[in-house]
Amino acid sequence: MQKKVFQLLVDNTSGVLSRISGLFSRRGYNIESITAGVTADPRYTRITIVASGDNDILDQIEKQVSKLVDVRDIRELKPDESVYRELCLIKVEADAKARASILATTEIFRAKIIDVAHDSVIIELIGNQSKIDAFIGLLDGHNILELARTGIAGLSRGKDDVIWIDEDGNVTHENHG
Numbered sequence: 001m002q003k004k005v006f007q008l009l010v011d012n013t014s015g016v017l018s019r020i021s022g023l024f025s026r027r028g029y030n031i032e033s034i035t036a037g038v039t040a041d042p043r044y045t046r047i048t049i050v051a052s053g054d055n056d057i058l059d060q061i062e063k064q065v066s067k068l069v070d071v072r073d074i075r076e077l078k079p080d081e082s083v084y085r086e087l088c089l090i091k092v093e094a095d096a097k098a099r100a101s102i103l104a105t106t107e108i109f110r111a112k113i114i115d116v117a118h119d120s121v122i123i124e125l126i127g128n129q130s131k132i133d134a135f136i137g138l139l140d141g142h143n144i145l146e147l148a149r150t151g152i153a154g155l156s157r158g159k160d161d162v163i164w165i166d167e168d169g170n171v172t173h174e175n176h177g
Contacts, residue, residue: 009163049065085127088126
């Protein structure tokens with residue numbers, strides 16, 4: 001099994017996310033994470049999907065998704081040509097004694113403690129998946145009460161891969177720099 005990160009530009013219409021996730025469920029494809037947000041142009045939404053499977057399945061996913069009506073563009077975000085980030089919020093049980101240890105680990109990872117209660121802290125960490133996984137692993141001796149991860153958001157490096165959509169909705173891959 002391998003993972004691929006796909007970036008989609010889609011029409012910002014109601015139900016678009018449901019139609020895309022429905023395709024995955026109908027075909028039995030696995031979504032590791034999915035994030036969506038409106039782009040600088042409010043007519044379009046950027047969706048980042050992390051999918052897993054063998055090469056044939058991942059190729060099939062790309063072909064099937066590209067056929068959906070609302071999808072303007074789909075491309076793989078290759079790790080060495082892209083930047084990925086994820087947000088993670090972690091609520092950890094922490095009395096006064098445990099806070100020093102948690103704070104030390106938090107500082108090493110450049111995370112932030114964003115809330116402190118008498119019996120817990122909430123930590124915010126932004127980074128790639130491996131950084132977040134490593135941080136969570138180092139909290140092993142502490143009781144994690146709750147954890148929320150956003151999933152990956154990503155962009156390709158440089159401006160050569162920027163997708164342009166004109167007023168008529170036509171997609172071009174040329175450099176408009």
